[in-house]
Amino acid sequence: xxxNENARIDTSQVDDRRGSGGGRGIPIPIxxxxxxxxxxxxxxxxxxxxxxLGLNVLTDGDEQGDNxxxxxxxxxxxxxDQLDCRNTLYVNSIQAYWRTALPQSLGQPYRPTRTVFFSQxxxxxxxxxxxxxxxxxxxxxxxxxxDLTFYQVLARxxxxxxxxxxxxxxxxxxxxxxxxxxxxxEQVRRAQQRDPGKANDLSVRLExxxxxxxxxxxxNATGTADxxxxxxxxxITERDIAEAIDTAxxxxxxxxxxxxxxxxxxxxxxxxxxxxxxxxxxxxxxxxDPASCDTFSGAV
Numbered sequence: 001x002x003x004n005e006n007a008r009i010d011t012s013q014v015d016d017r018r019g020s021g022g023g024r025g026i027p028i029p030i031x032x033x034x035x036x037x038x039x040x041x042x043x044x045x046x047x048x049x050x051x052x053l054g055l056n057v058l059t060d061g062d063e064q065g066d067n068x069x070x071x072x073x074x075x076x077x078x079x080x081d082q083l084d085c086r087n088t089l090y091v092n093s094i095q096a097y098w099r100t101a102l103p104q105s106l107g108q109p110y111r112p113t114r115t116v117f118f119s120q121x122x123x124x125x126x127x128x129x130x131x132x133x134x135x136x137x138x139x140x141x142x143x144x145x146x147d148l149t150f151y152q153v154l155a156r157x158x159x160x161x162x163x164x165x166x167x168x169x170x171x172x173x174x175x176x177x178x179x180x181x182x183x184x185x186e187q188v189r190r191a192q193q194r195d196p197g198k199a200n201d202l203s204v205r206l207e208x209x210x211x212x213x214x215x216x217x218x219x220n221a222t223g224t225a226d227x228x229x230x231x232x233x234x235x236i237t238e239r240d241i242a243e244a245i246d247t248a249x250x251x252x253x254x255x256x257x258x259x260x261x262x263x264x265x266x267x268x269x270x271x272x273x274x275x276x277x278x279x280x281x282x283x284x285x286x287x288x289d290p291a292s293c294d295t296f297s298g299a300v
Contacts, residue, residue, distance in 0.1 A: 001164055002234040003089060008226040009074040013095060013112065014088045015143070017065035018119040065116070083148055084117060090167040091115045091144075093232040094174045096224040097217045102178060105291045113177055115144040115170065122147075135169055137176035139185050144173040158259075160250045162243025164236075168281075169247070171217045175210030178290070184209070200270055205295040207271040208280040211248060212293035215284025218244060241285060248277035276300055 074085040095112050102110040116122060121130040125141035134153075135146040146169070154169070155161035179185045188206050192199040218241060222233045249255060252274025254264045271277065280300075284293055 001236050001240045003080050003086065004231050004234050005080055007089060007092075007230045007232045008228060009079055009085055009089050010092050010226065011067050011071045011074050011088055013091050013114055014067065014070065014084075015065045015114045015116045016067045016070045016084070017122060018117050019065075070117075083151075087115075087117075087146075087148060087166060087170065089232060090170050091174075092226060093221050093224040094167070094171050094217055096226075096232070097220050098174065098178060101216065101220065101290055102181070105289055106178075106182060108182055110178075111142075111181055113142045113144065115146060115173075118145060118147055119149075120147065135173055137173045137180070139176075139180045142177060142180060144170070144177065146170070146173070154247070154250075158250045160243075160247040162240070162246060164240035164243040165247040167221070168214055168218070168244040171214035172210045174217075175213030176206075178213055179206065179209065200268065203270045204272045204276070205300055208276055208300055209293050209295040211272075211277050212280040212284035212295065213290050214244070215281040215286075216288055216290045216293065217284075218281075219285045219288035244285075245278050245281060248281045249274040252277050272300065 070084060070088070073079060073082050074088060079085040080089075095110075098110045099112070102108050116124075119131075121128065122145055124138045124143065124145060126138035129136070129145065131147040131150065134150055135144070137144050150169075151166055154165055176185065184206070188202045192202055218236065222231065222236055224232045226232060251271070253269040253271050254266075255274045257264045266273070272280070280293070280295060284290070
């Protein structure tokens with residue numbers, strides 16, 4: 001993967017709420033109870049969940065960040081050496097893709113949203129959350145949330161160290177934003193309320209569709225450009241795609257259960273098995289068409 005150093009990094013698509021105390025890492029507990037690897041597993045079980053389904057509505061989520069420092073870093077010659085600037089450019093690419101793909105493939109206009117960078121804890125319209133929940137999408141305020149130190153957990157504890165794991169994570173969360181725009185999130189929520197016995201199955205289908213949407217973006221990412229027409233990516237290689245697939249496999253429900261030395265119970269899955277996550281990301285990538293991502297018809 002090679003980003004274009006001439007592409008403009010649009011920081012207006014990000015809300016930087018990390019403050020002066022940012023960068024202290026994800027507070028994974030150590031020791032007994034939920035500590036150690038079990039704490040990590042609990043965190044990642046709700047990571048990438050999207051939809052804010054596991055959060056309680058505790059706040060109005062009306063915080064605003066200060067992007068001044070981010071703007072300065074991302075306007076500097078070494079911007080692409082900075083984790084937050086690279087992730088901002090990933091967001092730019094994902095949204096540039098959906099501005100065209102959503103109306104073309106699914107017949108709906110795309111409404112841009114922002115990604116919130118936070119450190120340790122954040123208030124959202126879906127409730128108060130800490131870094132332990134991992135990246136997530138809140139449909140109540142239509143924002144993506146991420147503590148960028150999550151990538152350390154992804155690489156060090158779960159073994160998904162490839163750099164393309166990062167845009168895959170963001171593309172998955174923006175897949176949930178697309179579902180929100182299409183009304184899919186709300187349809188699933190109502191169906192879960194009508195039939196609680198199918199709640200997990202519907203959650204899995206929602207997550208796998210977001211994986212498929214991420215794959216469709218990955219296929220088309222080298223065609224995305226900034227507002228001046230500069231391509232955002234110079235190249236994306238098959239190795240990069242393999243890293244995304246590896247990440248999808250590492251965070252499958254069965255893989256996480258095995259890592260925690262717990263029985264693998266498909267009835268308790270909320271995100272899908274490693275094989276399913278790999279298959280649906282691959283489908284999106286192979287077709288390059290989000291219209292191929294219907295995970296709600298037939299078996300997953």
